[in-house]
Amino acid sequence: MALGSLGFALLRGRLRGSAPPSGTLRGAAGRGPAGRRECVLPRHEATVISGTEMAKQIQKEVQQGVEAWLALGHERPHLSIVLVGDNPASHTYVRNKIRAASAVGICSELILKPKEVSQEELLDITDQLNMDPKVSGILVQLPLPDHVEERTICNGIAPEKDVDGFHVVNVGRLCLDQRSFIPATAGAVWEIIRRTGIDTFGKNVVVVGRSKHVGLPIAMLLHTDGDHERPGGDATVTIAHRCTPRAQLKTQTQLADIIVVAAGVPKLITPDMVKEGAAVIDVGINCICDPMTAKTKLVGDVDFEAVRKKASFITPVPGGVGPVTVAMLLRNTLLAAQKVIY
């Protein structure tokens, strides 16, 4: 796939590399945005994909979609968020979602419940939201307290309002290549790959992590048929996880044209594991203490500074997959309002 003009605007850092440290040729010659094949290129750092810029672009598209929808006389899309307890990270995520929704013209409401809330009461809430015609999308922020079964709550949301894509029917439809709500993080990885112009057809992809909300749907999107109702990436996909021996993981990632990491392990992916010119998408969000400053900071699962010297494309943390994930949630909410999927 050629890199579209859209991709250009969203890339920063391209070709800003230094002189080749070892004088070797760059393996990814010909992968450049213009598609030209050049025999000798100086080694340079990976293009850092700005998730922040891409998210702005997607949000702009969603905003235009909302305006067009309103212009047709429809009601404004409405997102209802249920937030349980006082987990600070959850509160931050929800705040970001509400702010982003507001920015694109999506109305939102926050339903706060104490951590002692019963499963029954949560199901009553989702029931009411399911029946409320003004509510387009419903999101119950995870994790939930231990006494509540997350699966039961996810399945309590009507599939047609399930903008997180966690309902069993949306999971099944995703796996069957049918139209469905795609979990926002997986949708973000897909969108980053597509908009950056990274080819997936017949490529080797390693997805590190098998979580049901992230690793699994990413693997589904990337390996499935590009001609189906919900097109897939037609890539050869390897699913690795915590039972994968370290040496085996390295063997697999060294073969990969694209590495997607969603393991929650800082510096899991080091440069020796990465093929020259591979694309590296970092879904990890880890809060660590910086030994230099003694302050906490966010890092991904990739040894970013080292790997960027070898990869063709790389996403940073923060500012990579995260912002795009929020944008994809807004897009799902618009799709729910438009009843495009159900």
Add this chain to the structure above:
Amino acid sequence: MALGSLGFALLRGRLRGSAPPSGTLRGAAGRGPAGRRECVLPRHEATVISGTEMAKQIQKEVQQGVEAWLALGHERPHLSIVLVGDNPASHTYVRNKIRAASAVGICSELILKPKEVSQEELLDITDQLNMDPKVSGILVQLPLPDHVEERTICNGIAPEKDVDGFHVVNVGRLCLDQRSFIPATAGAVWEIIRRTGIDTFGKNVVVVGRSKHVGLPIAMLLHTDGDHERPGGDATVTIAHRCTPRAQLKTQTQLADIIVVAAGVPKLITPDMVKEGAAVIDVGINCICDPMTAKTKLVGDVDFEAVRKKASFITPVPGGVGPVTVAMLLRNTLLAAQKVIY
């Protein structure tokens, strides 16, 4: 995992090999059933896993389960099969299923419809079967005529009677590692691996084929968490398919401890693609014309005679995965009657 005593009874051909052709050591030393580690073993052919024998064992277990169920005063499990049109292969499959059901004490009925049957009429039939308390399991033999949407019919069967495991909710539950009806072919591959004592934890597995009824559920079973509600194999799984370049497929299969092939391409897997001592499970069923006899015969996707010299375990075609698949359908029907899953 050690090879249980059950496994012994089901293996034929073990250690019946000839003298080592090249004097090399066997790579799979220590993989033997007793778990002993021996430094020098003569090279010998793979153990041919008899699906026919394994199916007999599973059917015996199902039969005992049916008898125990009846002894508790319950009604006899009942399987309703809907068969549309006159596809000879479908008729053969259905006949085998009815015969096998009868042999284990499962009552069955066959509903035959001409190929002109409407989708509406088929849905009426599944509706009636869904509501009929005497019906434990429902199976609509695929493929269906072009004017009928298979997905609509599969979703028309109540999930709790969907012994084929094709309903979207069963697909979703399988992918979420919840109890579900596992499609019989995938269940057969799982059972063959488990009963033969082939270890999957942290092993490299390549699944060739991404069909929704075979490749996908096999990949799901093998890569997922062994500690979940529906335990998985904890293997690193690579999903390859028709978009996988030939050279890439070979690289992947050469790394694999287990190769599962469900591609429908005769002799797709040749010995140069197989690691010494790998287990090879052949799900392919291809009808070819034998150039020696000019008669048609069934073959799998593996160059059986050549690969058996290199693999540790191999399933034949016919007599491998096929018979076990029928046995797994009967087990699903018993589970449906017992309401173990829903």
